[in-house]
Amino acid sequence: MTVPKAKGPRRTRRPVQGDAPDAVVVGSGPNGLAAAVVLARAGLDVELYEAADEVGGGLRSKPLFRDDVVHDICSAVHPMAAASRFFREFDLAARGVDLLLPEISYAHPLDGGRAGLAYRALDATCEGLGPDGPRWRALMEPLITHSRALVDLLLSDQRRPPTDPALPFLLGERVLRHGTPLAGRQFAGPEAGALLAGVAAHVVGPMPTPASAAVGLLLGHLAHGSGWPVVRGGSAAIARALAEDFTAHGGRIHTGRRITDLREFRRSRAVLLDLGPKEFLRIASPFLPAGYRRGLQSFRYGPGAAKVDYLVSVPIPWANPLVGRAGTVHLGGSQAEVFRQETLVSRGVRTDEPFVLVVDPAVADPGRAPGDARPVWAYAHVPNGDDTDPVALVTARIEAYAPGFADTVIEARGISAARMEHYNPNYVGGDIAAGAVTMKQALVRPTLRWNPHSTPLTGVYLCSAATAPGPGVHGMSGYFAALSALRREFGLRNAPSLAPVPGRP
Incomplete structure (x- = not known):
């Protein structure tokens, strides 16, 4: 798919193999799924990677003790x-x-x-x-x-x-x-x-x-x-609905794939990470400017x-x-x-x-x-x-x-x-809010930047609960990060419709 490159402020270039999708999303919590849905609905070729064997992050449900009793594993x-x-x-x-x-x-x-x-x-x-x-x-x-x-x-x-x-x-x-x-x-x-x-x-x-x-x-x-x-039947129903919409619009999901190096996606125009600061540093630390890296390292957990x-x-x-x-x-x-x-x-x-x-x-x-x-x-x-x-x-x-x-x-x-x-590696020390919810970290989350979802690496965005507006099953961190990527990397300024399409999931 050919789209114009968005113009924007100069940023540190991401360390940049074969055919590659327009955009990649890493992590399939509610924010990662929301970001993937927005990007796919904008007409991009999008792939989503999830370390676990099923999508959902905090939206997973499954039987634990009896096959006929479903438990919510995180959010309920x-x-x-x-x-x-x-x-x-x-x-x-x-x-x-x-x-x-x-x-x-x-x-x-x-x-x-x-x-x-x-x-x-x-x-x-x-x-x-x-x-x-x-x-x-x-x-x-x-x-x-x-x-x-x-x-x-x-x-x-x-x-x-x-x-x-x-x-x-x-x-x-x-x-x-x-x-x-x-x-x-x-x-x-x-x-x-x-x-x-x-x-x-x-x-x-x-x-x-x-x-x-x-x-x-x-x-x-x-x-x-x-x-x-x-949610009737368990929280996983929300994740299923998001995943079904994403794949119905051409998206592809890879589960059981934990990403270890950001360079794996160097040929994609945009990479959106449903990862907290600690996980972002794990896959990208050598490529980040020292000041930004220190900012992520100082992020507080609750x-x-x-x-x-x-x-x-x-x-x-x-x-x-x-x-x-x-x-x-x-x-x-x-x-x-x-x-x-x-x-x-x-x-x-x-x-x-x-x-x-x-x-x-x-x-x-x-x-x-x-x-x-x-x-x-x-x-x-x-x-x-x-x-x-x-x-x-x-x-x-x-x-x-x-x-x-x-x-x-x-x-x-x-x-x-x-x-x-x-x-979930985003829950550092068991912090399911993915970062302390203080007034400072409500306004500066995860670091001080005008666009809280952008990073110094060209085309790389954070969309986890460690970014604004913070924790909760609302999808808004993924939504805002995806809109930013569409605007800055692809020149697409109008948000795609999220409404159900008749005859499709």
């Missing part, structure tokens, strides 16, 4: 897939991917059987929070009103002003109140404070901070809007996630039965306890009461629980690189709020934070 709940611009245009529903919404998006149980409950319905949430209901409404309702613009701003490439002039004020004052020590003074009762702290803890870092507040506001308001869905997959005989016996209607459950105690535990873990201190996320996907997808068995998914936040098997630790945390849970466990498999990096 997908608020970003329901809200991001890429997936809005890609239209998962039209491709047969069902995003199933529980009545309660997330819950946060407390001692004594109390719990904060984030219903999809804002009215029901506020009613359940009693005296704090009006405060919760005042916090969330304006964000819900401006939701699309808010999502597009926070899931942007951080180079453009907001399209909605109200957003800086709405975000600024809320981040100030909930991302500083003022956070402990915003609610009268324990439920509302814990409810917001639990969702903010998805930042996986010290709390409270402006970054944790921004994450809490983004995910928190979506709980009352497009929701926190699980705490790790230790995963437990359970096969259980019955639904989790929560002390508060309403918690059992939530798709996601946060275990961390009071707001102050969540702040303390997350801050300690971010400092490398292992505790006996870590913050834990629990998902029972069959709450929204009953087909995941055939007969007398159902999957339960859980993560604990632990220090980066922690090598402790988490099964006993996580089981004890669930048992504290669901007495008798241990008796329902048929089988369990633990993966330490250290082992998470073996599953």
